[in-house]
Amino acid sequence: MKKKFPAVLMILHLLALGTMITSYLLIGRTDRTVDWLFLASAVIIFICIIYTIIYSRNSMRHISKMNKHLESSAAEFMNSLPAPVAVIDEHRQFVWYNQIFAEKIGLGQDVYGHDFEGFVKIDIESLKSNGRAICPINGSIYDVTAEQFDKNDMSFLVLYFHDDTNYYAIKKNMDESHPNVVVITIDNYDDIMQNAKESEKAQTSVETEKLIENFMSKTNGFIKKTSSNTFFAIIENRHLNAIIDGRFKILDAARNIKIAGKYPLTFSIGVGQGASSLSESENIARQCLDMALGRGGDQAVIKTDNGYRFFGGVSKGVEKRSRSKTRIIANAMQDLIMSSERVFLMGHRFGDLDSVGAACGLAGALKILGKQAYIAVDRSKNLASNLIDIVDEETNYGLFINPAEAEELIGPNDMLIIVDTHNKDYVESRALYEKAHSVVVIDHHRKTVNFIDDAVIFHHEPYASLASEMVTEIIQYFNYSSDEKIASCHADALLAGIMLDTKNFVMRTGVRTFEAAAYLKKMGADTVAVKLLFSNSIDSYRRKTQIVASAKIHNNCAIAAADFKSDDIRLVAPQAADELLGITDVDASFVIYKTGSTVNISARSLGALNVQVIMEQLGGGGHQTMAATQLEGTTVEDAVKALIYAIDDCRKNASEQ
Known part of the structure; x- marks a missing residue:
């Protein structure tokens, strides 16, 4: 041990000196060389003895000073404390500790002179600046506080260890037993049950309730059915965290329940975790449920400090057959329009045929209503x-x-009126949105986190194919004072938007999509004129085929990077992504291109892979079959790597569900 080291060293030196003198006397003087060797050895050993004496005196002086600072009464008091106490010097070595420290932290070892951080994993500088630190030691959790003493040439730190193991055990148990409200709803229950037989309805109800009872049986919470398609549950954190870790397997189990053997049920789940009261938890759960429904359903949503976490969302949205909501929205919109002086319309940045077409269609209806309309667009x-x-x-x-x-x-x-987007960051003009006193939103994209939350009317229908379809339905319910029809150019604009986003009535096309197209045809829409809007120049066509030819296949996904710049790259890239879906065994396609300092990714799929989830990982969004993102401050090569990682992660999560 360090405190015995000087004495032991002194004894060894004296033994060495005595042995050498004895040997010299026995050998006798034979030659001058031996005399000089003996003299040199004796001097060296003598110097070592002097150094050991000085070192021993300094150590004793240090201990004496230490004892002087810790008077006998103080030392006895600190030694009798029921909590571990230790003193370390400026070299962070132990110079004193009480008995309970030796038992609890030293585990019976003599730690005098040993390095403090070898026994306690605490950063001393951080401890000194903060005044305290929480540290697990030997299976216990200690709240460590420090007090520094400086006097003359001495500086030492007194450390107090308070055992908070029981406190943290109680806190952990309270955290795990904290109740949370969970709201579960069956998506489009009324629509899918509308034509079902009574026996099928009863069977579906029994299977659904059995599934939910089995889901709750693994917890100590309870659940209450509040309507034909809604359930409220109270679940403790310990069980809810296990459900989250399992990625809400009830979503997959629900899809196995099929009405008449054809139509699968899907659940939307809102989780009110992290609230301080049940009332607040219910409000959060309802917000999360609205977000889940706004993203197409078939998913669970949890609100976090940084936004939302999403689970599921692998099914296509089921088209709603009822138009009662559209009729109500149309009537409310008309009242708002008639009470306004003028109406301004805008879509998203880099507007496409759907965005501009929806705005044009509404402008045509507003003209019949006798209102002045303006469409804000950046033509460049x-x-x-x-x-x-x-x-x-x-x-x-x-x-x-x-x-x-x-x-x-x-x-x-x-x-x-904002069409074809509900995200504040994507609108054509953020300043125009912020200056408007009355805002209406019409959009079909799956709900994102940064949505417009102050709209007077927020008509958000993720089950709809596109914004032009939604606008076409709305203008049919306006009460016009005359029999005048919208101009044919406005009808053409709406039909062009429908044909763009449905890929000529192939993708995301429902019954209501064809009904909207039929109405527009009746209004005078010219399909030939609309088709000409999609025509490209020969140079654009060459650029599109160049992108398609550069594609690589990864995990059943076609990935192409455009290594050139052109004025029409934003138009050519999505067309190339559509073309890549025609390749055998390709579930999704991604085209990466650069505009200025921004790297853009255009994503498409036929439904086998949810490209919206992949784009959300990269900061974008969209639909299950059509999505995009923009990456700032990166290169095309790094964007490809990030995309591949997101694809693999999405595939992995899908396989685990």
């Missing part, structure tokens, strides 16, 4: 310039204005 950053030129030429009344003009014109008595 738009993918539907051909449509804008045609409508602008045929209407000839200044329908399209740039966003800056709209920002200057809009007043407190005007309203703003």
Whole structure:
């Protein structure tokens, strides 16, 4: 041990000196060389003895000073404390500790002179600055506090260890037993049950309730059915965390329940975790349920400090057959329109045929209602310039204005209608949105976190194919004072939007999509004129085929990177992504291209892979079959690596469900 080291060293030196003198006397003087060797050895040993004496005196002086600072009464008091106490010097070595420290932390060892951090894993500097630290030691959890003493040439730190093991055990148990509200609803229950037989309804109800009872049997919570398709549950954290770790397997089990052997049930689940009261938990659970339904259903949503966590969402949204909600929305919108002086419309940045077409369709209806309408578009950053030129030429009344003009014109008595997006960051003009006093949102994209939360009317229908379809249904329910029809160019614009997003009535097409197209045809829409809006130049076609030819297949996904720049790259890239879906065994396609300092990814699928989930991992969003994202401050090569990682992660999660 360090405190015995000087004495032992002194004894060894004396023994060595005595042995050498004895040997010299026995050998005798034979030669001068031996004399010199003896003299040199004696001097060396003598110097070592002097150094050992000095070192021993310094150590004793240090211990004496230490004892002086810790008077006998104080030392006895600290030694009798029921908590471990230790003192370390400026070299972070133990110079004193009480008996309970030796038992609890030293485990019976003599730690005098040993390094403090070898026994206690605490950063001393952090402890000194913060004043305290929580540290697990030998299976217990200690709250460690420090007090520093400096006097003359001495500096030492007194450490107090308070055993908080029981406190943290109680806290952990309380945290695990904290109750949370969970709301479970059956998606589109009324629609899918509408034509079912009574026996099928009864069987479905029994299977659903058995599934939910089995789900709750693994917890000590309870569940209450509040309506034909809604259940409220109270679940403790310990069980809810296990359900989360299992990625809500009830979602997969629900899909196995099929009405008449055809139509699978899907659940939407809102979880109110992290609330301080049951009332707050219920509010959070309802918010999460709204988010799940807004993203198409068949998923569980949990609100976190940084946004939301999503589980599931692998099924396609089921089309709603009832138009009662659309009729109510149309009536409320018309009342708001008639009470406004003027109406401004805008879509998302880099507007496409769906965004511009929906705005044009509404503008045509507003003209019949006798209201002045303006569509805010940036013509230099738009993918539907051909449509804008045609409508602008045929209407000839200044329908399209740039966003800056709209920002200057809009007043407190005007309203703003946003179509084909519900995200504040994606609108054509954020300033125009912020200046508007009355906002209406019409969108079909699956709900994102940064949605517009102050809209007077928020018509969000993720089951709809596209915004143009939603607008077509709305304008049918407007009460017009005359029999005038919307102009054919407005009907063409709406039909162009429908044909774009459905890929000529192939993707995301439901019964209501064809009904909307039939209505537009009746309004005078010209399918040939609409088809011409999709025509490309020969150079654009060459660029599209160049992207397709560069594609690589990874995990049944086609990935292509455009290594060139062109003015129409935003138009060509999505078309190339559509073309790549025609390759055998390709579940999804991704085209990566760069505009300025931004790397863009356009994603498409036929439904076998949810590209929205993949794009959300990269900060984007969209639909299950159509999504995109934008990455700032990166390269195309790094974007490809990030995309491959997101694809593999999505595949892994899908296989675990």
